[in-house]
Amino acid sequence: MNREDCEIVSNIELMPGIYLMWLQAPEIARRAQAGQFVMVACGTENTLRRPISIHSVEDDRFALLYAVVGKGTERLTHLQNGSKLDVLGPIGNGFQVFPMPAGTLSYLIIAGGIGIAPLRFLAEKVKPWCRQIIVLQGAATASKLYPKALLPKEISLTAATDDGSAGHKGFVTDLIPSFATTADVIVACGPMPMLKYLAENQTRLKLTGKPVSISLEMRMACGLGVCYGCTIRTKSGLKQVCKDGPVFDLNEVIWDEMARI
Ligand code: FES
Numbered sequence: 001m002n003r004e005d006c007e008i009v010s011n012i013e014l015m016p017g018i019y020l021m022w023l024q025a026p027e028i029a030r031r032a033q034a035g036q037f038v039m040v041a042c043g044t045e046n047t048l049r050r051p052i053s054i055h056s057v058e059d060d061r062f063a064l065l066y067a068v069v070g071k072g073t074e075r076l077t078h079l080q081n082g083s084k085l086d087v088l089g090p091i092g093n094g095f096q097v098f099p100m101p102a103g104t105l106s107y108l109i110i111a112g113g114i115g116i117a118p119l120r121f122l123a124e125k126v127k128p129w130c131r132q133i134i135v136l137q138g139a140a141t142a143s144k145l146y147p148k149a150l151l152p153k154e155i156s157l158t159a160a161t162d163d164g165s166a167g168h169k170g171f172v173t174d175l176i177p178s179f180a181t182t183a184d185v186i187v188a189c190g191p192m193p194m195l196k197y198l199a200e201n202q203t204r205l206k207l208t209g210k211p212v213s214i215s216l217e218m219r220m221a222c223g224l225g226v227c228y229g230c231t232i233r234t235k236s237g238l239k240q241v242c243k244d245g246p247v248f249d250l251n252e253v254i255w256d257e258m259a260r261i
């Protein structure tokens with residue numbers, strides 16, 4: 001893990017309340033794996049670092065897609081191009097990318113809201129081995145959908161919105177049964193109720209027998225395996241999301257007990 005004073009290359013509001021920030025950071029960009037995150041110092045010395053997923057990597061730059069959810073992330077929105085940001089990372093265990101014969105795998109990517117953040121980087125990484133990559137994306141309304149133009153062009157995107165302003169009217173999970181049977185690998189990231197729904201409705205969603213990896217979004221105080229604030233129960237014992245995750249097998253997590261312990 002590195003600590004870098006990263007130069008902000010751009011920082012724009014991509015969707016309402018959701019920002020895309022590109023940072024110049026050669027070491028983090030070189031080491032980043034899909035599914036990993038960084039801890040960003042959002043403000044004064046008293047402000048905790050915030051975990052933010054690595055969204056994309058290009059050469060010696062990487063991108064963060066972040067939602068404004070509090071004072072720390074609100075402060076990030078005011079940072080101008082050329083200013084510096086103190087970043088620790090890359091951190092955590094990301095998605096396992098299994099090299100297969102080129103063009104053979106079918107990937108199904110399920111993103112709820114800001115859950116698209118780590119999954120775009122994954123799509124970039126697995127592209128060479130995939131014959132198809134399907135992204136199912138859910139959002140509250142059309143303006144909160146991640147722009148298709150920013151996804152790799154090989155990706156097929158199907159949207160769901162709560163209010164029906166774009167794509168299917170309803171939850172992104174409604175779309176899963178139509179796509180899951182032909183998928184070789186399934187990955188998901190989104191709100192905890194969405195992930196729990198996946199775990200508890202595998203037969204209905206046609207996920208049974210498929211490898212399903214999920215990335216957990218959790219509050220993290222240290223992000224370094226020190227405070228135990230992100231501990232969850234799994235079938236192989238207690239795990240820390242920041243150190244052992246954030247990516248886990250769907251069936252490894254004990255979903256009944258996701259409350260902090
Ligand atoms: Fe402190 Fe994970 S956030 S141990």
